[in-house]
Amino acid sequence: MKFPHDFLFGAASASYQIEGAWNEDGKGLTNWDVFSKIPGKTYMGTNGDVAIDHYHRYKEDIKLMAEMGLESYRFSISWARILPTGDGEVNDKGLEFYNNVINECLKYGIVPFITLYHWDLPITLEEDGGWTNKRTAEAFIKYAEVCFRAFGDRVKHWITFNETVMFCGLGYLKGAHPPGIQNDENKYFQATHYVFYAHAKAVEVYKEMNHYGEIGITHVFLPAFSVNDHRENVVAARHANEYETFWYYDPILKGEYPSYVVEQLEEKGWTPSWTEEELATLKRNAGKNDFIGLNYYQPIRVEKNNKAVSSMEHSRETSTLAPGNPSFDGFYRTVKMEDKTYTKWGWEISPQGFLDGLHMLKERYGDIKMYVTENGLGDEDPIIDGEIVDVPRIKYIEEHLKVIKRAIKEGIHLKGYYAWSVIDLLSWLNGYKKQYGFIYVDQQNNLNRKKKLSFHWYKHIIETRGEEL
Ligand SMILES: C[C@@]1(C(=O)O)OC[C@H]2O[C@@H](O)[C@H](O)[C@@H](O)[C@H]2O1
Numbered sequence: 332m333k334f335p336h337d338f339l340f341g342a343a344s345a346s347y348q349i350e351g352a353w354n355e356d357g358k359g360l361t362n363w364d365v366f367s368k369i370p371g372k373t374y375m376g377t378n379g380d381v382a383i384d385h386y387h388r389y390k391e392d393i394k395l396m397a398e399m400g401l402e403s404y405r406f407s408i409s410w411a412r413i414l415p416t417g418d419g420e421v422n423d424k425g426l427e428f429y430n431n432v433i434n435e436c437l438k439y440g441i442v443p444f445i446t447l448y449h450w451d452l453p454i455t456l457e458e459d460g461g462w463t464n465k466r467t468a469e470a471f472i473k474y475a476e477v478c479f480r481a482f483g484d485r486v487k488h489w490i491t492f493n494e495t496v497m498f499c500g501l502g503y504l505k506g507a508h509p510p511g512i513q514n515d516e517n518k519y520f521q522a523t524h525y526v527f528y529a530h531a532k533a534v535e536v537y538k539e540m541n542h543y544g545e546i547g548i549t550h551v552f553l554p555a556f557s558v559n560d561h562r563e564n565v566v567a568a569r570h571a572n573e574y575e576t577f578w579y580y581d582p583i584l585k586g587e588y589p590s591y592v593v594e595q596l597e598e599k600g601w602t603p604s605w606t607e608e609e610l611a612t613l614k615r616n617a618g619k620n621d622f623i624g625l626n627y628y629q630p631i632r633v634e635k636n637n638k639a640v641s642s643m644e645h646s647r648e649t650s651t652l653a654p655g656n657p658s659f660d661g662f663y664r665t666v667k668m669e670d671k672t673y674t675k676w677g678w679e680i681s682p683q684g685f686l687d688g689l690h691m692l693k694e695r696y697g698d699i700k701m702y703v704t705e706n707g708l709g710d711e712d713p714i715i716d717g718e719i720v721d722v723p724r725i726k727y728i729e730e731h732l733k734v735i736k737r738a739i740k741e742g743i744h745l746k747g748y749y750a751w752s753v754i755d756l757l758s759w760l761n762g763y764k765k766q767y768g769f770i771y772v773d774q775q776n777n778l779n780r781k782k783k784l785s786f787h788w789y790k791h792i793i794e795t796r797g798e799e800l
Contacts, residue, residue, distance in 0.1 A: 333796035334736060339442060339747035340793045341403035342396070342769065343705055345449035345493065347379045348756040350409065352386035356424035359415025362457040362509035363450065363759075372511070377762035383754065383772045389432050391780065395770055396753060397439035399786055400793040404441050405704060405749045406432070407449035407493065410474050413481075417453035418470035426481050433485050444488040444702075444749070446549065447475055447533070450498045450508070450759070461510055462499065462522035468529035475533040479540055487544030489537065490624055490704065491530045494551045496579060499523050504659045507650035507760060514645075516601045516659070524603040527582040531616040538619050549624030549704045550579045553652075554688030555631045558666050563635040567663035571633050574658070577695070584696045586617030599660075622746070623696075624704030627731075628652075630684030632671070636664040650760060653677030676709055676765060680727060682734040689743045700744050705751035706731050709758070709765040712783065719771045719783035728785070732792070733800045750789070754780070 334340075347363050354360075367378035385392055396404055410417070412425030436443045448471065456467045475491065501508035503519040512518060530548050537546045555571030557564040569591075577589040587610070596602045629652070636657045654665040654677060667673065672680045692701070708727035712719050728750060739745050755768035763774050769786040773779040792800070 332736070332740075333798045335739065336796075337746065338739075338796075339403040339444075339702075339749075340401065340789075340797075341405055341442075341444065341747055341749040342399075342401055342753035342789075343405035343749040343751050344385070344407070344753050344756060345446070346407045346409035346412075347382070347449070347451040348752075348758070349383050349385035349406075349754065351379065351381040351384045353380045355386065356412070356428065357415055357422040358409065358425065359411035359417070359422075360454040361409065361411045361451040362454055362461070365454055365457075366509035366511065369511075372507075374758075374760060374762035374764065377757060379757055381778075382757045384778055385754075386428065388778075388780075390435055392754060392770070393432070393435045393439065393441065395780060395782070395786075396436075396441060398782075399769060399790045401441055401753070402793065403444050403488075403747065403749070404436055404753065405444040405446065405490070407446035407451075408478060409451050410448065410471075411451065411453040413477055414453065414470070414474050417456040418466070418473055421477055429482060433482055437485060442488065443486050444490070445478070445482070445486050446490040446493050447471075447478060448491065449493040452509070457509060461502070462525050463503075463518045465525055465528075468525040468532070471529040472532045472536060476536050479537055479542065483540065483542040483544065487542070489544060489546040490549045491533050491546065492526055493549050493704075494626055495523055495526045495548075496551050496575065499526065500659070501650055505645040505650045507645065514659075516599070517603075519659075520596060520601050521603040523578070524582075524605050524609070528605075528609045528612060530583065531586075531612045534616045534619050535612070545621035545700075547620050547622035547624055547700075547702075548583055549626055550576075552576070552625035552627045552685075552688060552692075553629070553631055554684060554691055555633050556684065556687070558632050558634045558668065564633065567633045567635040570662050571631060571658065572691070574660075575631075580623065580692070580696060582613050582617075583620055584617055584623065584699060586614035620699070622700040622702055624702050626705035626751070627685050627688070627703060628706065629678040630681050630688060632666045632668050632679070633663040634666055636661055654679070674709060675711065676761070678709070680708075680730075682730045685731060686734045686738055686741075689738050689745075690741075693743055698744050700746055702747040702749065703731075703735065703745065704749050706748065707751040707767045709761070709767050711764060712766050712771070719781065721766075721783045721785045724767075724783075724785045725788045728789070729800065732797055736797060736800055
């Protein structure tokens with residue numbers, strides 16, 4: 332059986348991780364331009380000043396995507412290219428660049444799927460409190476409207492935010508992302524709320540424009556499962572799902588926060604300073620979401636944490652989602668299990684965990700349309716006789732596509748798959764060591780591009796619409 336005719340086979344990237352040209356053509360400074368240059372913050376001091384120079388080589392890259400037969404390309408817009416000071420004047424050169432990228436995609440019949448925010452925030456807003464300041468939410472709504480007006484005639488698929496839990500969690504709890512704050516639960520929850528508020532307002536603005544496209548948000552999908560059937564561990568898994576999944580999906584799809592978490596925030600004094608108008612905005616717009624994007628890499632296996640946890644000291648290493656760490660509130664800890672398989676970065680490889688998680692989402696949220704907006708294997712790809720033989724990545728994606736096909740058969744409303752990543756790119760915390768792409772970029776040789784084995788495999792899967800999977 333083939334994948335449905337309207338299922339999109341895609342691949343993804345993000346502006347800071349591929350573009351470079353960090354200070355060209357009127358682009359403003361971002362939080363990552365500054366944070367990545369603080370000694371010790373990134374792996375081997377890597378940063379996105381050049382990245383893989385996609386800003387100058389986008390035509391070559393999109394031509395390669397077309398050769399792969401890619402049906403859709405998910406990429407993000409750098410806010411600071413459009414509004415260099417975050418909420419001031421529009422930069423026409425920024426509009427020009429993304430118009431060129433969109434038009435290049437359409438030239439090959441590749442459907443552009445745009446993420447408005449993939450972590451690179453104009454520094455003026457970061458320095459004014461970032462997502463803990465409502466000004467940033469208001470600025471995002473202005474930025475989104477500028478993009479809808481400039482590109483909305485050709486772009487019909489919009490994601491507002493990528494992985495809120497990552498830029499808020501790593502920004503205010505673990506300190507591994509800007510603004511580099513550790514253990515500030517009040518700021519963390521406040522920031523997530525203003526992001527959800529900004530999302531709801533952007534949905535409202537988009538729908539009022541009658542562009543007849545679709546809009547949603549992308550979250551990390553990290554379904555939690557108990558390590559065994561002991562009651563305290565089952566409770567721990569429920570706690571993890573409430574904080575890591577329902578806190579993110581409920582305000583979007585239900586228009587209200589999960590009561591389990593709200594009650595505990597009140598007890599702990601972590602309740603965001605939200606207003607009735609903001610809460611009403613979430614409620615009013617929940618039903619207008621067209622889809623939810625899932626970035627699935629792994630499930631988590633959890634058990635109750637019974638060790639006292641003082642204020643935790645975090646590092647880049649404890650921030651890469653490998654198992655073995657306690658949750659921010661100390662309630663549970665993730666566990667590496669003997670009978671599971673893991674990537675070199677300690678992420679469990681579990682297509683079954685994805686399928687089980689999808690059914691959990693359907694049970695809670697009904698028949699909402701979903702896209703897999705990221706899935707892929709971070710690896711150090713073997714090079715044999717000059718060829719990049721990334722067989723592990725082929726096997727990883729193959730197994731997840733098989734499960735996606737099965738999920739569709741089981742009634743899960745999945746409409747597309749975007750491999751992370753279309754091309755090797757800069758990882759925020761792993762530099763260029765952790766590769767994800769179908770296309771290799773030679774960091775030692777003029778950033779030359781080269782098709783990997785997986786490029787040819789994915790081309791075949793797309794051509795045959797995955798019939799053999
Ligand atoms: C932490 C990490 C990684 O480097 O492995 O997870 C997978 C992937 O998720 C994406 O949303 C990030 O933009 C991209 O950089 C990657 O980030």
